[in-house]
Amino acid sequence: MNENLAALLPETILLGAAVVGLLAGSLLPRRRQWAVAVLAAAACLAGLAATAWTMATGREQTVFAHTFAVDAATGLGRLAVLGGLLLLVAMATRTVRSHARESEFYVLLLMSGAGTLVLAGANDLLLLFAGFLLAGVPAYALAAFAKDGRGTEAALKYYLLGALLGTLMLAGTAVLYGAGGSTLYSDLRTTLPHASPALVAVGSLAVLAGVLFKAGAVPAHFWVPDATDGALAPVAAHVTTLTKVGGLIGAYRLAHQVLWGTALDWPGLFALLAALSMSLGNLAAFFQTSVQRLLAYSTIGQVGYLLVAFPVAARTGLAQQSLLFYLLAYTVTNLGAFAAVTALPHARTLEDYRGLARHRPALAAVLVVCLLGLVGTPPTGVFLGKLEVFQAAVEGGYTWLAALAVANTVASLFYYLRWLAPLFRPAPHEQPSAAHRTAGRGPVATACAAATASLLLGLAGGTLLPLTTGPLLR
């Protein structure tokens, strides 16, 4: 049995740093708690280095009785999550600086990040559930971090729905175990096609419900708007972006390794979910006035585009490639938008952004790049991802889904422009208004870095695409 702990280095580093950070946080005086942020950033960098080493040396393998796969999907997931965590730590420095629980913030973030990585790599239903909990429980706490009314409501909604769907997921795991005699994907793949279709359907749907909750896809999306609007902006960025990476890669692995073998029409179901997610998300975003709420609905719409890769997973090699690349590009772009929101803590509504281009040209440029990037305007990374997804859908015979995605893209343009247009309108006052006061250089620099990365991903995407093509390991 392969028990190579080195293959799990990124996850181990994150958890180790969380433990050390927790201990250090209780010993350090309040004004020196920033050391924990440095530790968290260092852990992310070390994790990225370990990931790069794994990918460069071709150490794809499954470890611990095949329950965890280290393959191209895990690698890309690690890049996205660890890179995203780094951006999150950098953008949050000002938000939680000298806060009574500053070190706890980073510790919870690291633990939730580790859980997300487990979700992405899990090759076993029980491990998948462990990842669900590890990614979820710290995130519930993070949602209420500000201890204000809106944060509490956000956390409560997020937690209640998470608990409900988590229980459902565990029940589904039990049903599948009963039907297939194992929780390991490679065993279920051979046993489930011979099991009772009803049991398989009930069990798989229940498990999927949990994973889709993480991804924030319809119909498990009800927590997204409230949690995103109520939580602090960096936390909102985490729960809408990073956990999505884990949830979607986990769902793709489950679908590809287990569900496709069963006799049910999974491609049809995923196509339906994709269509619903993108349409509902985009329609609901239309007339939002709070920027965080708008971003929340936009992320629901984005899950829809990402899910387009699922129905064609078995028909074209482009599906996996497009999903992974889109996820990476989306992570960077969405975090860029959230970083800009974090940098302007006093601007909550679209109207507050009026005249920003004049007073804060850098942040306005970031928003232009990131929001148009989310629409899928070239040359950002998301454009390339979308192009790949559309290509996969057309090649896999789901042209109608691609056409719907195109229609949704046009519709989404409307609300992104509702945000962008005020930036260039003359401000109501000559002096920078209170809403345009930035939180400090850290978040602004983070936002610029994310926007640059988003552009680079589009321009130099050719070098990264080959990394997304390796087979999923069993």
Place this chain on the structure above:
Amino acid sequence: MLTLVTFLPLLACVGLALAPRSVPDRVCARVWAGTAAADLALVVGLWVGFDPHGGMQYQQNHPWIPAAGVGYHVGVDGLSLPLVAMTCLLFLATALYSLRETRRVRSYVCLFLFLQTVSVGLFVALDLILFFVFFDLSLVGMFFVIAGWGHGGRARAAALTFFLYTFTGSLALLLGFIGLSLAATPHTFDLLELVRGNPLAGQGLYAGLVLLALGVGLAVKTPTVPFHTWLPPAHTEAPAAGSAILAGVLLKMGAYGFVRIAMPLLPGSWRRYALVFVIVGTVSVVYGALVALAQTDFKRMIAYTSVTHMGYILLAVGAAGVLAGTDAQARSLAVTGAVVQMVSHGLLTGALFLLTGVLHDRGGTYAMDAYSGLSSHAPRFAAATGVAAFAGLGIPGFSGFIAEFQILTGSLASQAVATTCALTGLLITAALFLRALRHMFLGPSRLPAAAPATGFRDLVPSEAAATVPLLGAALVIGVAPRFLLDVVEPASRTVTQLVAR
């Protein structure tokens, strides 16, 4: 070389954006004019070294995203080189015109430099995704020009309409491109490889759907009836320089797409559905002219004449797809006419929109009723507008005549009815331009109430320097067109052969 021509303005744009805030506005505007002049000089150099019978030249091909079959492939031939030259000339004229701009000059200049890179890049792109990237970015740039420097409260709504319309079109285009690339093995977006492979030959319905997607995408941008409704508000609200670029360069992107992409890549379906394009083109000609006749707003009227002029192009490319009852020479003539029309319309409409900018600058309105007897106040302005209007209605001696003559001659053989209908468009255009000229320049002197007490100032040197060369170029093409036709004709023969295969 082509890369330099394309990205020189972008370099200047980045340089200006990073320059310290202390750089005065005047310097920004001059940097733009200098960059545009340098770019034009480079294009003249390209033209001098260009061999008309050499096919695609100055090619550069580098893999960009090899996994998706996307490359950075650029090159020019007789179809694109005249458009590149026209683009650079028009941007130089706009730069000179904008020397007097006072509102947020630095961002304004940066946007236009960005737009120039995007426009030139589109005309030299030989990869569908590269083409799409530039196509889409042109919308982004123009959106901000209209929204940021438009005339008033309705500018934002006009910008939004413009963006939503053309963005929808561009996504239809993208679907069409994906359909094209998936039909080729291995999947590629390279234009020349797709032309060689002709992957959609004999795939009836599929090829028809791809052509539908491409056709809608390009028709929105061109624009043709019934996709033209974004155009008049966008033009009315845009600043003069933005209108000149929008009409002069951005509209050509759609028409160029038909000649560069739709015709050579989908010859079978193009021949089958050529009649659709002929009809849409003819309807655009007549409808555009009739609606223009009913306008009271000078700028809106010119905007509608654009629909007419672009309709001729569609008529020509449609006629080039009908093999029955015609010979290769006539079809090639029609395509040549279409390309010359793109250049000619760019020059003339660009000049006209810059002149309407002068009108608005002096009188604060575009309403034709508000002005009368302007020729006594501003003889130079009246002369320039008169020349531009006459050239625009297709008087011999200017480029518009050469273009429309070739289009109508080339289309007459196979499409006698449509061509005859389109001729009425010429007549109506003549009527409306003459009526406008008479209304505004002759008769008793009258100025709008908003005009300053000092009266209507004539063209200042920078405005004259912006518009007169454009008219001069149109005159040169009209009198001695050989230098242009020698370049265009071999390329249009190639296109005609590709369509006929």
